[in-house]
Amino acid sequence: MNIGFIGAGSMGSLLIEAFIIAEAVEPNQISVSNRTYSKVEQLACKFPGLQAKQTNTAVVQHADIVFLCIKPHEFAHVISEIKPFVRDEQLIVSITSPVQLSHLEQELNCHIAKIIPSITNKMWSGATLCIYSEQIDEAHQTMLEQLLAYISEPIRIEESYTRIVSDISSCGPAFMSFFLQQFVDAAVEETGISRDAAMMIASNMMLGTGLLLTEGGMTPEEVQRRVAVPGGITAKALAMLKKDSTGLFNSLIRTTHAKYFEDVEVVSAQFKKEEVREQ
Structure with a gap:
């Protein structure tokens, strides 16, 4: 082949x-x-x-x-x-x-x-x-x-x-890397930990979480429940994240979809223009 x-x-x-x-x-x-x-x-x-x-x-x-x-x-x-x-x-x-x-x-x-x-x-x-x-x-x-x-x-x-599967599968690595970068940058700024150390720990965390969700057969909700003890540190931070991120990914999806349909129109116009040129 x-x-x-x-x-x-x-x-x-x-x-x-x-x-x-x-x-x-x-x-x-x-x-x-x-x-x-x-x-x-x-x-x-x-x-x-x-x-x-x-x-x-x-x-x-x-x-x-x-x-x-x-x-x-x-x-x-x-x-x-x-x-x-x-x-x-x-x-x-x-x-x-x-x-x-x-x-x-x-x-x-x-x-x-x-x-x-x-x-x-x-x-x-x-x-x-x-x-x-x-x-x-x-x-x-x-x-x-x-x-x-x-x-x-x-x-x-x-x-x-x-578009939506592209958001998750193709664009998703960039989106998740962005949040990981923000997490690491905040850790460095707030505590003074070296960026290399924080990035190594965070990257391995991301890898391990992915394995839990795939080979481990866990859902995102199960991971959160297993990590977050009621009334504990993780639970308090999750409550803050849920409050502050409400609607964030809805806006992200609306943004990617708007650009996608704009590009579809451009492609369609280009094909029509090429057809006219060939006639």
């Missing part, structure tokens, strides 16, 4: 490295193109055998699966560019959440999927969210999920939940 990547930015390069290091594929099975060619050259130097391509069409011509790791406003142009070279049996996979399956279905006659990866895939953990078009059969879904299973837990979702 040959895999192509159009786009070698932050997430594209992360997936490439994760697949190779996890031995899901050999470097010589991967071809990559990018608007800035030097990024592809750097990957080829890091992973001898990886095929650096000058054009997006060259990637499509040599791949069974093509991951589109590009920004929303680039999609319409790239799809128009590669469309004549896409084969019926190919699987085209978008990792860009505002790009709708319908955008790709109306342009490409092949198997189509959308995934939402996460930075946690770098450590072969976390979820990869899989959203499938009607233009994909079970065999191609299985092929994609077997590949993703090397670096994550593939989870099928409906496209209508794209």
Whole structure:
């Protein structure tokens, strides 16, 4: 199986490295193109055998699966560019959440999927969210999920939940890291503990909590009940957190959703503009 990547930015390069290091594929099975060619050259130097391509069409011509790791406003142009070279049996996979399956279905006659990866895939953990078009059969879904299973837990979702699951799985590491950073900074400011020591303790705490919630089978409520003795220090602090954070995550979700729908409109407009240009 040959895999192509159009786009070698932050997430594209992360997936490439994760697949190779996890031995899901050999470097010589991967071809990559990018608007800035030097990024592809750097990957080829890091992973001898990886095929650096000058054009997006060259990637499509040599791949069974093509991951589109590009920004929303680039999609319409790239799809128009590669469309004549896409084969019926190919699987085209978008990792860009505002790009709708319908955008790709109306342009490409092949198997189509959308995934939402996460930075946690770098450590072969976390979820990869899989959203499938009607233009994909079970065999191609299985092929994609077997590949993703090397670096994550593939989870099928409906496209209508794209944004909220992205908030939790893909954006979530940034959100949780932000709160961890605030916790550590406050600890340093209030007590004088070294930042390195506080960060090491906090990071291991985050890891252990994640294991309790996954392998340990505990719920967030159970973790809180087990840690917080009634009338104790943790219980008092939790009461303060509940009071001061009420509505915080509702506002966060409304913010991400507003930006998402704004981006969807931009992508739709770009596809319409490209259609007019082609006529």
